[in-house]
Amino acid sequence: VAKGYLPGLEKTLKDSDINAQNSSSETLLHVAAANGHLPIMEYLISKGAKIDVKDKKGRTPLHRAAERGHGEAVKLLLRCGAYMYSLDMEGKTPLHLSAQNNHSHILKMLLKEEAGSLAKMLLEAGAFIDGKDERGQTGLSYAVSQGSENTAKVLLEAGARVDSNMVESAFNSNHPSIFKILLEHSKDLPPDIMESALFRAVQGNLHDNVAALIDRGADINAYNATLYTPLLLACETGKAESAQVLMEKGANFGIKTPGSDTALHLAVQAGAASIANLLLCKGMEVNLVNQAGETPLHVAALHNKGALVGPLVNAGAKINAVTKEFATPLHIASQRGNTDVAQQLLHHNANANVKDKQAKSPLHFAAERGDKTMVELLLSANADPNAQDKEKKTPLHAAAGRRHLSIVKALLAKKGRLGAKDMDGCTPMHYAAIKGNTEMVKILLTSGKYKNIDDRNVWRKTPLHIAAEYGHSHLINLLLSSGAAINALDSSKETPLHCACKAGH
Incomplete structure (x- = not known):
């Protein structure tokens, strides 16, 4: 027993020896408890060993286990009814x-x-179980907030009422198991x-509590104050285990x-691939x-x-689906500068030249943002550099008007037309002149071999009129030296002189 050798004990132990005492009045359970041999203790107790026998010093097996610091042995003895006083x-x-x-x-x-024992004693003596103190707290309120599981069990088994504040307190405490006690023992x-x-269990991804609540009868499709169900909340917050x-x-x-x-919208927004895949496997449209x-x-x-594009497309998502503004996913990715998604969409054959309600292509948005990586990605997917929107502006107009020099170069390299005119007859050079770039x-001049200098x-109005009107002296010098x-x-x-004078330059 002292060495913790259970097979040897099983062979030699006779029923008559189970509570036998040695010269120090110790039983086998005393020795096992003092050494923390849990399997031996469980075996002896199962064979009828007495829990509270005292040795010559008046100590029980619980004294011995507590003295030596054997936590699991103490737990076992208490569970089996050892008297702690x-x-x-x-x-x-x-x-x-x-x-000591x-x-x-x-x-x-x-x-x-x-604490649990004292609570039991007081209840048996007639203590009012749901009595409140001056702070409006019951005994159960304190047990829950302090994580006192045994006390909470005693009070709940005696019929203590649970209110919403206690549930909140259970979730806010540093004792995650206390809510389970509330659930298991409240009548x-x-x-x-x-x-x-x-909803709180979903928020904390306490999936065991989620399951227990549903099994106990909680409405699985209940709505919270924002009109979300538990599943919608789990999807939006990416709580995969709770969602499952x-x-x-x-x-x-x-x-x-x-x-x-x-x-599915919410799971995708959260980037919760496992939830999205589970929903798709369950047949979600x-x-x-x-x-x-x-x-x-x-x-x-x-x-x-980006990681969710493939699974969605493979499940039947329409690659060129349009919103109320006729925007495709590629439009949105271009507008946001989300290159990873744009790559995935193009890999799945998204149309690079589709137009939204304003007749803008994804390339218009990339050019407006000055997103060189996105522009090059779209151009390599055969996006049209000369596509015109409702105002007849091309991506080159957009880039020139926002001083995106690298974008202008990229578009010209792909045969972007520098002479293209919008609905006001302005070329990209007119917009560059406004900015004084x-x-x-x-x-633009060298690309067009100076043919468009007086467009x-x-x-x-020519670009020189505009440069004069805005007072861009360096640009005026360039245009004049180039033959404007x-x-x-x-x-x-x-x-142009009239324009400069009228504007006070």
């Missing part, structure tokens, strides 16, 4: 011995057990408390948010739209969730 010959309880030997873990364990939890607890439990328990994944987002007309694939593009104008807009017509007349018969 037993006094030895010096008047010491197991609690005294654990404190600095076994703080044993001390905590015994104090928790004591009757109101539906509203069950539902509130279910909810789906396995029969949650309705056809319910949408007030904005008409499905569970992949092309359902929200209020903005966005599919989950649009959401993947919006939030740069000398280097960009120089590139006119609908007001018959100094006395060109606009529709009001004004020369």
Whole structure:
């Protein structure tokens, strides 16, 4: 027994020896407890060993285990009904011995057990179970907030009422198991408390509690204050284990948010691939739209969730699906600068030249943002550098008007037309002139071999008129030295000199 050799004990032990005492009045259980041999203790107890026999010093097996700091042995003895207030010959309880030997873990364990025992004693003496103090707290409130599991069990078994504050307190405490105690031992939890607890359990991804609440009768499709169900909340927050439990328990994944987002929209937004895959495996429709007309694939593009593009497309997502504004996922990826998603979409044959409600292509958005990587990616996918939007602006107009020099170079290299005119008759050079971008104008001039230097807009203004109007002296010098017509007349018969003087330059 002292060496913890169970097979040897099983061979030699006779029933008559089970509670035999040695010269120190120790039983075999004393020896096993003193050495912390759990399997031996369990075997002896199963064979009828007495728990509270005292040795010559008046100590029980619990004294011996507590004195030596054997936590699991103490737990076993308490579970089997050992009396924790037993006094030895010096008047010491197991609690005294654990404190004397600095076994703080044993001390905590015994104090928790004591709390439960005292509560039981008071209840048996007629204490009012749901009485409140001046702070409005019941005994159960304190037991829950302090994580006193044994005390909570005693109070719950005696019929203590659970309210929503206690559930909140259980979730906020540093004792995650206390809520399970509430659930297992409370006789009757109101539906509203069950539902509130279910949402809290999902929030904390306490999937065991989620399952227990549903099994106990919590409404799996209940709505919270924001009109989300537990499954919608799990999807939005990426709580994969809780989402799986909810789906396995029969949650309705056809319910949408007030904005008409499905569970799949929310899972994609959170980048929760495991939840999204589970929903797709359960047969969730992949092309359902929200209020903005966005599919989950649009959401993947919006939030740069490139890893989810493949699974969605493979499940039947329409690669060129359009929103109410006729935007495709590729439009959104380009507008947001989400290169990873754009690569995935193009890999799955997204149309690089599709136009939205304003007739803008994805390349327009990339050019407007000055996103060189995205522009090159789209051009390599045969995006048209000369596509015109509703105002007849090309991506080159957009880049020139926003001083994106590297984009202008990339578009010109792919035969972007520098003479293209928008609905006001302005070329990209007109827009570069407004900004006074000398280097960009120089590139546009050399690219067109200076043929477009005197291009006119609908007001018959040349780039020189505009440079003069805005007072860009360096640009005026460049244009004049490159052969711009100094006395060109606009529709009001004004020369560049008139424009400069009128603007006070």
